[in-house]
Amino acid sequence: xxxxxxxxxxxxxxxxxxxxxxxxxxxxxxxxxxxxxxxxxxxxxxxxxxxxxxxxxxxxxxxxxxxxxxxxxxxxxxxxxxxxxxxxxxxxxxxxxxxxxxxxxxxxxxxxxxxxxxxxxx
Amino acid sequence: xxxxxxxxxxxxxxxxxxxxxxxxxxxxxxxxxxxxxxxxxxxxxxxxxxxxxxxxxxxxxxxxxxxxxxxxxxxxxxxxxxxxxxxxxxxxxxxxxxxxxxxxxxx
Numbered sequence: 001x002x003x004x005x006x007x008x009x010x011x012x013x014x015x016x017x018x019x020x021x022x023x024x025x026x027x028x029x030x031x032x033x034x035x036x037x038x039x040x041x042x043x044x045x046x047x048x049x050x051x052x053x054x055x056x057x058x059x060x061x062x063x064x065x066x067x068x069x070x071x072x073x074x075x076x077x078x079x080x081x082x083x084x085x086x087x088x089x090x091x092x093x094x095x096x097x098x099x100x101x102x103x104x105x106x107x108x109x110x111x112x113x114x115x116x117x118x119x120x121x122x
Numbered sequence: 123x124x125x126x127x128x129x130x131x132x133x134x135x136x137x138x139x140x141x142x143x144x145x146x147x148x149x150x151x152x153x154x155x156x157x158x159x160x161x162x163x164x165x166x167x168x169x170x171x172x173x174x175x176x177x178x179x180x181x182x183x184x185x186x187x188x189x190x191x192x193x194x195x196x197x198x199x200x201x202x203x204x205x206x207x208x209x210x211x212x213x214x215x216x217x218x219x220x221x222x223x224x225x226x227x228x229x
Contacts, residue, residue: 062217112166113165
């Protein structure tokens, strides 16, 4: 069974940093592109970033480019999101998601974690 | 970026009825549209991708249609577990973008 479990969220002050993790199991992690998608309270879904299966290529949404860094450790089957210079508008539930096709950057997501809340507030 | 406009925002129906949710892209996305279901306390679920291809495990009462800019998700013979939020998402080009969601409630 595919499982994605996020951790590392919480309350953080504006301008500070936070790192999220996503532990994957039930599939060969190193075969899939992975992504972070977020959802602000009472709002819709917003794609944040994706990373290729081997980690050599990364892609970011305009709202986080230059502030967030997606990375992965295939030996640990874990995905990360380093978030710097956090703003109040980054307050959201952050979901880890798997791209739908093995070793291809097809941009739909076939498995999602349950999400972790990040609140940016002083 | 491709803008996705979803309608209606809210929808109320009774079990056994059929409903349709629409999604319009700001430019042609060929057939590359996905539909997701979101329910409290559960992981988001991919229902359909590439416009009409059912994800493994999606019940056959769900169907997707459309191409270009206009797409529809149809749910026939609604079951109690079908109530929740539905989102469309284009996967034709970077960056992937989502519709604003449709809340399907029990009448």
